[in-house]
Amino acid sequence: MSVEEWKQAPIAILGAGAVGKAVGADSKLAGNRVHLFELPAFAGQTLKNLDKTGITLTGGQNSLYGFERSGRAFFDLVTDRIEEAVAGAKIVIVAVPSIAHDQFFEALVPVLEDGMIVHIIPDNFGSLKLRKKMRELGCQKQVIVGGWTSAPYGARIVREGGVMTPKIELKYRAITLRGAALPLTDQDIFLESSRAIGAFDAITEGDGVTGGQTVLDVGFSNVNPVLHCPGTILGASVMENFGRIFGGNDPLQYSIYSHAYSESVAEVQYAFYLEQVQLAEAIGVDLLRYPKENFLSRTSILGPEYMGDDCIVPFDQQFPMAYGTGPFTIQDRYVTEDVPVGCHIYHELGKKYGVATPVIDSMIVLGSVMTGRQFFEEGLTLEDLDLAHLTKEETLAYLETGLFREREV
Template identity: 55%
Template structure:
C-alpha cells in the first residue's frame, strides 16, 4: 500500500465555493484539518461572503451508518488567489462545475508542487483536461491527478433573498464513491490519499472508496447525466407548472419527489444500457446497477448513501429531496450534464460504432428547449486530449500515461 501519511500534516486547498466546495471545506475543517477555500471573481464576492467568519455546516446527512458532523467550520484561509490557496497544500480539491475547470486549471498549473494530490469532484473529464493543459503548459511536476464519480454529499447552499449565506445544508452523505487516477499507475496512491480528506469520512467509515477502471470508467459511472437529463427534460411540465396551476410552493419542487415515475425510469434504464455498451466497446469499466434499482423515487442515487437495497416506491413521498429542484431548465442538470456527459457519450458512440439514440434524444430536446446547439458546444475527445487516438492508444494513455508518438 502506498505511504501517503505525510498528507496528515498538510493543509487542504478547496477550489470553488459553491455547494460542493462549501460542503467539502466545512467538513474537512470540522474533521480538524487546516483548510484554505478559494473562489475567483466574478463569483467570489458572493460565494465567499461571510466565510471568513466560518461556514455553518448542518443538515440531516442521511446515510446508512449514521455518520454525522455539524457545527461552525472555521477556515485557515479565505482567498481569491489560487496560488495562495495551494502553496504548501497536500491535497487540492476541485469542486467547480465543468465550466470552471479550465479557468481554475490555468491558475493552478503554474503553482503545482511535487507530491501534491488533485481530487476532482465530480471528475466530469476534468482529470483528462488537467493533464492535457499541464502538457501544453510544459508542467512536469510530479503530482497525482484523479477524479470521482460524484460529490460525497447531497448539499445545497442557503440563499435568502438572492444573498448567498455562509452556510451549507447537507441532506445526505455518500457511503461509497468510485474514483480513479490518470494514469492508473497512480491509482493506489490516489485512493489511499482519500483517507486524508475529512470530507470523505462517511465513505472511509462506510463501504469505502471503490477503484474505477480508468477515469473513463468514472465518466460513465457518474450518475448525473442518466438521472438529471431524462428526469428534468421529461419532467419539465411538472417543474414549470409547479407553484402555478398546481398551487404548491415552486421552490419545494424536486425531480426525484415530483417528476420521477415508471416511464421516466424506463428511459433512464435505456440510457444506462447505452453507457454500458459504450464502456464495453471502449474496454473500460462502469458501475453496475440492477434494472430494479432504477424504479424508485431515489433511483440509482439511493445506493450511494443508503446501500443497494434502499428503495422508495413511487407511491411514497421522497421527503429528503423536497426543494432540491431544479426550478428552471437553465440549470446545471441540463447546462452541464448535456454538453459534458451526454455529448461525450455521443462522441464516443460515433468513434466506437455504438448507437446512442436515447442519449442523442436528450441532446436534441435540450437544444430545442433552450434554443442552443449543444452539439456545437459539447465536450469532444480533442478537448480532453484524446483526439486522434485509436482504442489501444487511448487505453495505453489511461493506464500508463503513454502518448502516441
C-alpha cells in the same frame, strides 16, 4: 507519504460553491487545515464575509450508517490568490462544475508542485482536461491526478429571501464513492490519500472507496447525466407548473425525485444507462453496474450511494428528503452542464466506437430546443480531452500507463 503526513499539511480547495464550501467546512470540522480559493472574478460574491461568518453545516445527512457532522467552521485561509491557497498543500481538491474546469486548470497548472495529489470532485472528464493542460503549458511536475464519480454528499446553499446565507444543507452523505487516477498506475496512492480528507470520513468509515477501471469508467459512473437529463427534460411541465397550475404548492419545494420520476421516466433512464454500458464495453473499460430495479425507484441509482443496494422507494410513495432539491428552471446545470458535457461526450464516443446512442442523442436534441442552445455544437469533444486522435489501444495505454501519443500537426 502516509495518511498522517498528508493530514499534517493543509488541504487546498479550489472553488467556493456549495460543494467546495461543504467539503472545506466538513474537512475543517474533522481537523484538517483548509485553504479555500476562488477565482478573482467570482471571489467578491462567493467569499464575501466568510472571515466573519464561516460556514455552518446543517441538514438531515441521511446515510446507511448514520454518520453526521454538523457545526460552524472557519477556514485557515480564504483567498483569491491561488499561489497562497496551494502553498504547503499536498492534497488539492478541485470542486467546481465541469464548465469551470478550464479556468481553474489554467490557474492551477503553473503553481503545481512535485508530490501534490489533485482530487477532482466530481471528475466529469476533468482529469483528462487537466493532463492536457499540463502538456500544453509544458508542466513537468510529478503530481497525481484523479477524480471521483460525485461529491461526498448532496449539498445545497441555504438561501433566505433570495440571499445566500453562510449555511450549507447536507441532504445525504455517501457511504461509498468510485474514483480513479490518470494514469491508473497512480491509483493506489490516489485512493489512499482520500483517507486524509475529512470530507470523506463517512465514506472511509462506511463501505469505503472503490477504484474505477480508468477515469473513463469514473466518467461513465457519474450518475448525474442519466438521472438529471431525462428527469428534468421529461418532467419539465411539472417543474414549470409547480406552484402555478398545481395550486398550493411552494415552487421551491419541487424535486425531480419526488415529482418527476415515474415508471416511464425510469424506462428512459434505464435505456440511457444501457447505452453507457455498451460504450464502456466497446472501449474496454467498466462502470458501476446496477440492476433495473434500482432505476424503478424514487431514489433511482443515487440511493445505493448513501443507503446501500437495497434502497428502493416505490413510485407510489413520497420521498420527502428530496423536497426542495430542484431543479427550478430548464436553464439549470442539470441540463446546461449534464447535456453538453456528459451526454455529448457519450455521443462522440458512440461515433468513434460504432455504438448507437439514440436515447442519449434525444436528450441533446430536446435539451437544445428547450434551452435555446446548440449543444451538438457547444458540447465537450474528444479533441477537448486529447482522445480524438488516439486508437482504442492507444487510449487504453494512455489511461492505464500514461503513455501518450501527441497529435500530428
